[in-house]
Amino acid sequence: MPHIAGSLKALVSNLIDYAGFYPPAALPLERVAEKYEAYRTSPERWMLNRLVLPAAKLAETRMDENWRVSLLVERDPGTLPRQVETLETKLARRLALPTYREAPLESVTDGFVKVRTGGLAPEAIPEPEAVADFLCQAAERRLPFKATAGLHHPIRSLHSLTYEADSPRAVMHGFLNVFTAAAFAWHGADRQTVLAVVNEEDAGAFEFLEDELGWRDLRLSSTQVHAARRDFAHSFGSCSFEEPVADLRELGFLR
Secondary structure (H helix, E strand, O other), X not given: OOOOOHHHHHXXXXXXXXXXXXXXXXXXXXXXXXXXXXHHOOOOHHHEEEEEEEHHHHHHOOOOOOOOEEEEOOOOOOOOOOOXXXXXXXXXXXXXXXXXXXXXXXXXXXXXXXXXXXXOOHHHOOOHHHHHHHHHHHHHOOOOEEEEOOOOOOOOEEEEOOOOOOOOEXXXXXXXXXXXXXXXXXXXXXXXXXXXXXXXXXXXXXXXXOOEEEEOOEEEEHHHHHHHHHHOEEEEEEOOOHHHHHHHHHOOOOO
């Protein structure tokens, strides 16, 4: 594997939860399983985190013993295979396993939360101010989170929202933006700074060195970035693993 700058590795290691079963990819379950297995043995496997599945499809899924799964549920699912490590729900309460809850922050007192960062239509994409507010409030309350939807690309920019020829286009949030902003929020940056990072559309404003991450004239050490990922900004769900990797390579962040 070619050398990867320490700060980039700290920011994107185990960052992508593969959710190919969900739109806009909406792949058949068998194909999702094939792709996840291929990603687990690819040179970019260090960026891969869990496979996201709905509870209703769990019984149909032939899982390798080393898979790591996050399961979307509507209620406490009871006994589960050991490969299921986390749950995701719109309920505000904790369930049997560590649970990412897509619920208003004020209704969650502890544990993990989940933020929706995009969708299949322009109106499903939250405003940058809403994303910044979520990051600042979650950081202040020390509520770790994962993001879901719309983070296929590293930098905030205009893209098609689906893979259809007539897909609507809109400015999508970038995963480097969101997770860099989260790292700054975790280490005490004010809302203005966090919002500016979320809004950044110039890839050249981000600098990944061995010992530090830079955004414009601000810096975080690689150790600080690692701590923010470990304790706060856990991952994001994406129906594509190839797109984020390819875009990082096109931008020159990966060789």
